[in-house]
Amino acid sequence: MNVSKSLIFVCAFFLLALWMPTGEVFGFSEAFEGKVFEQKDQKPRDSVLKVAVGDRAPDFELPNLSGTRTSLIEFRGKNVVISFVPAAWTPVCSDQWPGYNILENLFADFNAILLGIAVDNIPSLYAWTREMGGLWFPVLSDFWPHGETAERFGVLRSDGTAERAIFIIDGEGIIRYIDVHDINRRPPLETIVDQLKRMTSPDDAGRND
Amino acid sequence: MKRLSEILATAFLCGMLVLSVSADVSEAAPPVGSEFPDVEIAVPDSKEHRNYLGLKRGESFRLSQVAADTLIVEVLSMYCPFCQAEAPAVNTLYAMIEDDPALREKVKIIGIAAGNTKLERDMFVDTFDIPFPVFADADFLFHKALGEVRTPYFLGVRITGGAATVFHSSLGAFEDPASFLSLIIERSRSNSAEVSP
Numbered sequence A: 001m002n003v004s005k006s007l008i009f010v011c012a013f014f015l016l017a018l019w020m021p022t023g024e025v026f027g028f029s030e031a032f033e034g035k036v037f038e039q040k041d042q043k044p045r046d047s048v049l050k051v052a053v054g055d056r057a058p059d060f061e062l063p064n065l066s067g068t069r070t071s072l073i074e075f076r077g078k079n080v081v082i083s084f085v086p087a088a089w090t091p092v093c094s095d096q097w098p099g100y101n102i103l104e105n106l107f108a109d110f111n112a113i114l115l116g117i118a119v120d121n122i123p124s125l126y127a128w129t130r131e132m133g134g135l136w137f138p139v140l141s142d143f144w145p146h147g148e149t150a151e152r153f154g155v156l157r158s159d160g161t162a163e164r165a166i167f168i169i170d171g172e173g174i175i176r177y178i179d180v181h182d183i184n185r186r187p188p189l190e191t192i193v194d195q196l197k198r199m200t201s202p203d204d205a206g207r208n209d
Numbered sequence B: 001m002k003r004l005s006e007i008l009a010t011a012f013l014c015g016m017l018v019l020s021v022s023a024d025v026s027e028a029a030p031p032v033g034s035e036f037p038d039v040e041i042a043v044p045d046s047k048e049h050r051n052y053l054g055l056k057r058g059e060s061f062r063l064s065q066v067a068a069d070t071l072i073v074e075v076l077s078m079y080c081p082f083c084q085a086e087a088p089a090v091n092t093l094y095a096m097i098e099d100d101p102a103l104r105e106k107v108k109i110i111g112i113a114a115g116n117t118k119l120e121r122d123m124f125v126d127t128f129d130i131p132f133p134v135f136a137d138a139d140f141l142f143h144k145a146l147g148e149v150r151t152p153y154f155l156g157v158r159i160t161g162g163a164a165t166v167f168h169s170s171l172g173a174f175e176d177p178a179s180f181l182s183l184i185i186e187r188s189r190s191n192s193a194e195v196s197p
Helices: A003-019 A104-109 A122-131 A148-153 A189-199 B002-024 B047-053 B081-098 B118-128 B141-145 B177-191
Strands: A061-063 A069-071 A079-084 A112-118 A139-141 A164-169 A175-181 B040-042 B060-062 B070-076 B107-114 B134-137 B153-160 B163-171
Touching: A061 A139, A079 A189, A104 A112, A122 A139, A164 A189, A175 A189, A189 B118, B047 B107, B070 B081, B070 B177, B081 B107, B081 B118, B081 B177, B107 B118, B107 B141, B118 B134, B134 B141, B153 B177, B163 B177
Parallel strands: A079 A112, A112 A139, B070 B107, B107 B134
Antiparallel strands: A061 A069, A079 A164, A164 A175, B040 B060, B070 B153, B153 B163
């Protein structure tokens, strides 16, 4: 390899490095400045699903922020969107649920309820969601036995946090959609809405496509 | 050996170039007096918004092409609770400008929805009934060019002769729309006599 070819190779390497996409910036709301634990990108996925589309969703009953308990079965007849988030007070999570907070009417249009689940304990989730200004949807704590519900769905990571995952369950309790998302990225709203549209379409045959 | 040293020297220079360019697109908002990042934005589908910004139908435009002397740019996100809380005040600011014949044609507002898809942008716009154009910046391109600022972030931009220059830069909610508008007018005046009401 002569010098000119070497130089081209080296410059190409650095230009490629420049072009490579850097991590998107999440959790940049002024609301959480200095309050979230800054993290480097993590392994995108660190668990193995234990359920599949078409399966009956594992039932669960978890404590909520109102001091009572919420179970999946009480929402029979409604579409249920479950949003697992990894941990309170972390960047991406801190600007995921606040976005859903302005979508109550959208979920209602699809006869859907949103359940937020995290493995943090109730006091931590209470403080965190208060910082968001309060949330309209139930937030459930999967703290103890630690991550048991996440584990039953197959989204408990090896470090005890949950995956950033969306499960959509129909009124019969059947899982219709699963997105175990890259933990470092926020799932786009489009994927949730598209699935809810399919499930509420007159042409819906009860299958996921 | 000489060849190797030339390669290493070139690699070092290229590396420094990469680092210097990277530093330009992160960390800090464009300072007052600097040129506003010359980012191309998709022309709005809405005829009303095209008319508001003085744009013709087309693929993309740059902010320096907007038909105004002063542009207020809000960097926001559907996922930002402070942006949600601030939305009614920004709408009031817009209404105050539109109701003032001396300002209406000279001062415009746009939003940049950082990291938001079109649907997420639409949900924010619909929820808060936002009348001014808000552009979805799903890939954070604009946001990175603006130094990855926190949200909401407000920039005042003076447009003259095809150039866009920052004259105001502030993080967080403003106190009240009337005071903020007075501040923008005052600062734009001190930078250009053309924008005075």
